[in-house]
Amino acid sequence: MYNCAIILAAGEGKRMKSSTPKVLHKVCGKEMVNIVIDTIKISGINDINVIIGRGADKVKDATINNNVSYSLQDKQLGTGHAVMCAKEFLKSKKGTVAIFTGDAPLITKNSVEKLIAFHNEENYKATILTSIVDNPDGYGRVVRESSQEVSRIVEHKDCNAEELKINEINAGMYCFDIESLLRSLDKLNNNNAQGEYYLPDIIGILKNEGLKVGAVPVEFEETMGVNSRVQLSEAEKVMRKRINLMHMENGVTLIDPDNTYIDLDVDICNDTIVYPGNIIQGNTVIKENCTLYANSRIEDSFIDKNVTIQCSTILKSKIGENTTVGPFAYIRPESVVGKSARIGDFVEIKKSVIGDETKVSHLTYIGDAEVGSKCNFGCGTVVVNYDGxxxxxxxxxxxxxxxxxxxxxSPVKVNDNTYIAAGSTITDEVPEGALAIARAKQVNKEGWVEKKGKKK
Known part of the structure; x- marks a missing residue:
């Protein structure tokens, strides 16, 4: 059976009060629409069409690497109208199309697979994803027949007394037989107060033709849409809990999962310990047996095994095995720190290579440098890398x-097996095996304080 998918991502998102299109707001480090795309793809569907509208170019730019196609909804005239805009995508296809929303990032692979399998196995013309909730107020009710097929969807305001008691609600995600959907779209009208075309009305059209419509219930949290900053934070909380649970099940110790912030694409190996307050972002990889003490931020970096990090920031860099970083170190992008190195407190490394077993213990800045192995930087060393x-x-x-x-x-070269005396300013190459002293000879002027009247 051929399966494809449509993602509705053209909404204005006025309640977000943002210049960023709603579907591009991030949950655990990734745009909501990209989370939905990823979930659909790992469920086995690769032919995906994204309906774009407000901020179309921005949505395209953010999703361009996901190998999806696009349909433009230039006017927001309802969910049914959005699917009408994808007719070109659907017109030559036979099989099943699943429809999801780009602002509902919590749907899981299992639920996508369950929806599609149920739809195809039972030979329905449409299948609705639903949720069972304790308080269905405000939601459209799913009315079932005695056979458990769907009879109709009734909006809350239109429910009679019996329908108000129904606690199965429409989640706004569907599967359709493609040919049946295309025929029904041609019959869809906008005879309502809002003058919009609504996708749930397709269910009524199909039922009037005597066709089968099914429904699959899933957990309510999976169907939560994001329409405001408050709902964005709620989705973030749910996703963060899932991510942290996954890492703990994989053998990572999180001392306080409620205060540990790990992005979706982070990879952490077993026997690593993560203390509270850590923020681990982007495509970071952390290997085995690392210890991340409280309050570090690590973004798009590779941390090799047996590394210890304390209260530090590491951005787009690599840290070698058995190395210690921090407290209060700042590793800036494009830095590579070798094995068994020591990057200590208040040290800043910028776009530099630090060799194995090198110690940069405290209060030092190294920028645009290549440093060999088994070196020692004294306190307060500065690589003067900018000439103005x-x-x-x-x-x-x-x-x-x-x-x-x-x-x-800089530019300057210090060769192997050399010493530089404290307080030196080095501007010329230091030959191998030499001691470099670049400071003025100390002069003591006896009686100067009293002569100048400075004595207290």
């Missing part, structure tokens, strides 16, 4: 000892 017009490079060899308060003025 351009960034310049510093090269430091292996087994280099750099004394406290040293300035390395």
């Amino acid at each position: 017009a351009k960034k310049c490079k510093t090269l430091v060899g292996n087994n280099v000892f750099i004394g406290c308060n040293t300035n390395l003025v």
Whole structure:
């Protein structure tokens, strides 16, 4: 059976009060529409059409790498009208089309598969995704026949006394036989107060033709739509709980899952321990046996095994195994720190390579540099990488000892097995095996304080 999908993503999202299209607001680090696309794809459907409207170019830019097609809904005239805009996508197809919404990111792979399998196996012309809720106020009710097929969908305001007691509600997601849907779209009208075309009206059209309509209930949280910042935070909370549960089931220790923030695409290996307050974002990979103490932020980075991180920020960088970072270190993008290294407190690394077993213990800045292995940076060392017009490079060899308060003025090279005396400003190459001293000789002027009248 051929299956395809449509995602409704053209809504204005006025309640979001944002210049960003609603479906591009992120839940756990990923745009809602991309979460829905990913879920549909892992469910086995690869032919996906996204209905775009407000902010169409932005939605295209955000989804372009997902290999989807697009249909434009230039005027928002209801969900039925949105599907009408996808007729070109559907016209030569036979099989099943599943319809989801780009602002409902909590739908799961299992529920998508369940909906499609039920629809196809039972040979329905339409199947509605529903939820059973304790308080159905405000939702359209799903009225079933004695056979458990769907009889109709009744909006809350139109329900009679018996229908108001029904607690199965329409979730706004569907499967349709493609040919039946196309015929029904031609019969859809906008004879209502809003002058819009509503997709649920298709159910009535199909029933009037004597065709079978089914319904599949799923958990209500999976069908939650996001129409405001409050609902966005609620979706974030649900998704974060799912993500954290998945990591714990995979062997990661989260000391306080309620205060640990991990994005959807993060990969954490077993026996890593994550303390509260950590924010782990993007495509970060954290290997085995790492310890992330409280309050670090790691984005799009690779952390090798047995790394310890304390209260630090690591962005778009790589940290080698058995290395320690922090507290209060700042690893900026395009940095690579080697194995068994030490990046200590208040150290900033920017676009640099730090070799294995090198120690940068405290209060040091290294920018645009390549540093070898088994080096030691004294407190207060600065790589002076900017000349006011351009960034310049510093090269430091292996087994280099750099004394406290040293300035390395780029471009400059410090060769292997060298020492730099504390307080030096290095502007010329340091030869291998040399001691570099670049500071003025100390001069003591006896009696200067009293002579100048400075004595207190």
